[in-house]
Amino acid sequence: MILLRLKTICHFLILSILALSLLTPCHADTVYLKRGSALKGIVAEDYVDRIVYSTVDGEREILKSDILEIKYDEPIDNLVHLGDSAFKKGYYRVALRYYLMAQEINPGIKALNDKILHTETTIYKTPEIQKRERLAIKNEIISGRIIEKHAEAFDEKSVNEKLKKEFGVYISRKADGKFLIERVRNNSSFKKSGARKNDIIIAVWSKFCTYLSLEQFYKILSNPHESMINLTIERDVRLNGKTPMGAKLIMKWEGTVVESLLETGEAKKAGLKKGDIIAAIDKQSIRYTSLNTILKWTEKEGAKTITIHRKLTVFKTD
Secondary structure (H helix, E strand, C coil), X not given: CHHHHHHHHHCHHHHHHHHHHCCCCCCCEEXXXXXXXXXXXXXXXXXXXXXXXXXXXXXXXXXXXXXXXXXXXXXXXXXXXXXXXXXXXXXXXXXXXXXXXXXXXXXXXXXXXXXHHHHHHHHCCCHHHHHHHHHHHHHHHHHCCCCCCCCCCCCHHHHHHHHHHHHCEEEEECXXXXXXXXXXXXXXXXXXXXXXXXXXXXXXXXXXXXXXCHHHHHHHHCCCCCCEEEEEEEEEEEECCCCCCCEEEEEECCEEEEEEECCCCHHHHHCCCCCCEEEEECCEECCCCCHHHHHHHHHCCCCEEEEEEEEEEEECCC
């Protein structure tokens, strides 16, 4: 989950000290493996089938099929983990309770607020959806029909036909498991959200979607209980470096965030927006990079590519 990745920023100093002292972490998540061993470090990223685990020796991927249990060091992460488990089982009100408890600890985490909004929209469905459901059930009772639900055949072509029809977008799954927007229809819900060709969708409701199948991805987007979808997209922005960037960057839980932009600055003209998260510079991740170093890189003369993460809201239409 994105929430866990955000925590790595605050632990950067701890890991730096550990690397120097070679001591066992005093603040660390513990991953218990099925083969009997245990690892201490930080869960940096949580995907559908694996985690990215950060230790003093670097990052490594661990498949969830090899994991027996994960115990998170911080109370907020344990609460979110309990909420996620409850949500997966369909206990939405229980999940909401855990998320709200976590929010009391730190109300400023956007990823957590996304989870709360997602859960609330799942619980409190819109009146229009409730009306349609009641009408469908009533019609079945009156007609005496027995409806058999057959499993739909999903392939990339059929899924994209559905995506095109429902959202006006064509999406492909890349070899690395990421979802690339290849085409966006004018006046579609995706176009209105700000999505564009070559954007990569990395998360839905702040939960990583990389490594999902295209079928699983479509089912998340088409959830009938939701009237809108919160997406996180990844986009490369090219700066020529001939003029000052004109952007104020600050460090938050989310990462390195664009706080403000000068109207005449290069960043504004290139398409950066307030609230964008700087994820990489010239394809080099800045996850563990200090703000001072990042600022030096961004103000350095010469062309550079800034990789940003941006939140978009897609409103569904009937």
